[in-house]
Amino acid sequence: MSDLALTQAPALPWLRRHKVLAGCAALLVLPLAAPYPALATDVIVWGLYALGFNLLYGGLGLLSFGHAALFGGGAYACGIVLTRAGLPPTLAPWAAIAAGPLAGAAIALLMGLLATRTRGIYFAMVTLALAQCAWFVAYQSSVWTGGENGLRGVNLTTVPLPGFSLDFLHPLSRYYLLAAIVAAALAVLARIEASPFGAAMAAVRENEGRARACGYDVARIRLLGFVLSGGFAGLAGALYALKLGIVPIEAMDLHVSGQAVIMTLLGGAGTFFGPFIGAALVVVIETQLSAVTEHWPLLVGALFVACVLFFPRGVWGTLAAR
Amino acid sequence: MTYVLETRGLTKRFGGFTALNGVSVGIKAGALTAIIGPNGAGKSTFFNLITGALAPSAGQVLFEGADITGTPQHRWAGLGIAKSFQITNVFPRLTALENVRVAAQARLTRFDPWRARARLTALVDEAHALLATVGLRHRAEAEAATLAHGEQRALEIAIALAARPRLLLMDEPTAGMSPEETRTIMDLVLRLTTERTVVLVEHKMKLVMGVSDRLLVLHHGELLAEGTPDDIRANAEVRRVYLGSRAA
Numbered sequence: 111m112s113d114l115a116l117t118q119a120p121a122l123p124w125l126r127r128h129k130v131l132a133g134c135a136a137l138l139v140l141p142l143a144a145p146y147p148a149l150a151t152d153v154i155v156w157g158l159y160a161l162g163f164n165l166l167y168g169g170l171g172l173l174s175f176g177h178a179a180l181f182g183g184g185a186y187a188c189g190i191v192l193t194r195a196g197l198p199p200t201l202a203p204w205a206a207i208a209a210g211p212l213a214g215a216a217i218a219l220l221m222g223l224l225a226t227r228t229r230g231i232y233f234a235m236v237t238l239a240l241a242q243c244a245w246f247v248a249y250q251s252s253v254w255t256g257g258e259n260g261l262r263g264v265n266l267t268t269v270p271l272p273g274f275s276l277d278f279l280h281p282l283s284r285y286y287l288l289a290a291i292v293a294a295a296l297a298v299l300a301r302i303e304a305s306p307f308g309a310a311m312a313a314v315r316e317n318e319g320r321a322r323a324c325g326y327d328v329a330r331i332r333l334l335g336f337v338l339s340g341g342f343a344g345l346a347g348a349l350y351a352l353k354l355g356i357v358p359i360e361a362m363d364l365h366v367s368g369q370a371v372i373m374t375l376l377g378g379a380g381t382f383f384g385p386f387i388g389a390a391l392v393v394v395i396e397t398q399l400s401a402v403t404e405h406w407p408l409l410v411g412a413l414f415v416a417c418v419l420f421f422p423r424g425v426w427g428t429l430a431a432r
Numbered sequence: 433m434t435y436v437l438e439t440r441g442l443t444k445r446f447g448g449f450t451a452l453n454g455v456s457v458g459i460k461a462g463a464l465t466a467i468i469g470p471n472g473a474g475k476s477t478f479f480n481l482i483t484g485a486l487a488p489s490a491g492q493v494l495f496e497g498a499d500i501t502g503t504p505q506h507r508w509a510g511l512g513i514a515k516s517f518q519i520t521n522v523f524p525r526l527t528a529l530e531n532v533r534v535a536a537q538a539r540l541t542r543f544d545p546w547r548a549r550a551r552l553t554a555l556v557d558e559a560h561a562l563l564a565t566v567g568l569r570h571r572a573e574a575e576a577a578t579l580a581h582g583e584q585r586a587l588e589i590a591i592a593l594a595a596r597p598r599l600l601l602m603d604e605p606t607a608g609m610s611p612e613e614t615r616t617i618m619d620l621v622l623r624l625t626t627e628r629t630v631v632l633v634e635h636k637m638k639l640v641m642g643v644s645d646r647l648l649v650l651h652h653g654e655l656l657a658e659g660t661p662d663d664i665r666a667n668a669e670v671r672r673v674y675l676g677s678r679a680a
Binding site: 305309317321322323324325326327328 | 483504505506507508509510514515517521522523524525526530533534535537538539540547548549550552591592594595
């Protein structure tokens with residue numbers, strides 16, 4: 111599938127060579143397959159978040175349980191820029207979107223300086239603890255974040271584009287604006303993966319001691335990988351804020367950290383499209399079943415366990431290896 | 433004269449146990465030097481100290497006259513020192529080619545994120561050439577984990593060579609190999625010595641006697657003897673501790 115991939119999948123060579131193109135095509139037709147555009151929007155926002163998580167987990171083999179801090183941080187940064195910065199309406203939406211990845215990367219840098227000293231279960235625990243700290247900070251700083259009421263008034267009605275302005279309230283035009291941003295993020299992600307830095311990440315993941323003996327500064331590569339991962343998670347958080355029109359404190363919740371793990375493993379860790387597919391599965395199950403039964407998390411849990419037991423490469427990983 | 437590698441009073445203590453005690457040696461350029469000694473002599477500790485994997489409790493390591501004691505491990509490759517490990521140590525789920533390519537890539541001082549790695553064709557060509565050197569030309573696209581034991585050891589040597597070292601340190605390169613594989617690897621080691629300084633840590637004395645220019649004998653963490661293979665063969669002390677059972 112790719113060198114980021116844990117396994118070299120023999121199938122689908124076209125998809126492998128034109129990942130970004132295939133991704134764009136999927137983004138283009140997704141609203142046609144979805145029962146309503148808002149569901150498609152949900153899928154791509156969470157898909158982007160899972161991709162960011164996978165850059166760290168699939169790329170470097172580091173299991174973070176604290177990505178909610180990066181996602182939530184991006185969401186708050188976007189919301190605060192939009193509601194507080196008082197920027198002119200031509201600039202505000204773009205500044206707000208840019209604030210997401212910047213905040214995500216900045217928080218990742220702080221977390222990473224502490225967390226990347228550890229590995230394995232310790233890395234998971236340190237990221238978890240730091241994300242809980244971030245949650246507490248957000249909860250207490252109610253002047254900025256609205257505390258438990260959430261940050262309200264993240265209202266974006268029109269987005270100025272060269273020549274015309276886009277109606278952000280229309281579900282379909284909203285979807286396509288966010289999809290264009292996700293497509294750009296996909297292109298950047300593919301670039302990172304194919305770059306020498308992507309190769310260095312794979313080397314560190316495969317054999318840390320060997321990579322160090324080759325001359326790679328393992329600590330720096332881990333930190334940079336974490337920061338990049340935070341950038342993608344933060345961007346996803348910003349899109350989430352724009353989509354909802356509010357940043358609830360739940361954006362920083364432990365549950366969001368868990369979602370990244372579930373989506374990525376369900377879809378296929380270390381594959382390019384896997385996390386996105388996993389996110390789509392979780393979002394669809396959640397929205398469709400929550401209307402029928404309040405016990406829907408039971409099904410997601412059962413599916414997750416079944417996947418780990420019987421398809422350890424995830425849905426996409428298994429399909430692509432065929 | 434200056435040595436390629438020199439140690440001065442190199443000492444390593446683990447708690448109360450002194451694994452290596454004040455070892456001072458000099459390794460000359462362009463030669464094959466073997467470090468031998470019975471089990472527990474301190475060979476592995478010595479190897480780990482001269483490759484930077486461990487920091488000494490006392491003493492210094494000098495490379496080409498400069499004190500490099502305490503330099504972080506990832507900088508050693510850049511200095512011109514590469515090592516191959518005793519335990520097979522490759523990147524298991526990357527192809528043989530990518531194993532060597534990524535090692536060669538580590539020489540780049542900065543990453544250019546806008547250039548795909550495959551476009552760095554010089555590195556790809558270099559990796560192919562190195563695989564040919566160690567006899568793995570036909571295995572370039574195989575995943576490293578699927579290679580046979582001997583092939584993995586050869587791959588590891590190619591990885592070490594990708595750093596373009598002036599000094600190559602090898603820890604028992606033939607450990608666990610069949611006699612045929614051993615011969616292939618020793619031939620390779622001899623070929624490599626024509627272009628760079630090679631230091632071999634070896635348990636099997638017979639293997640290195642015939643090929644080394646110089647031998648260093650460690651015993652109980654101290655330097656027992658050093659010299660040409662003939663000197664070592666004639667050394668009564670060495671015969672007593674090392675060949676003891678057979679010499680008696």
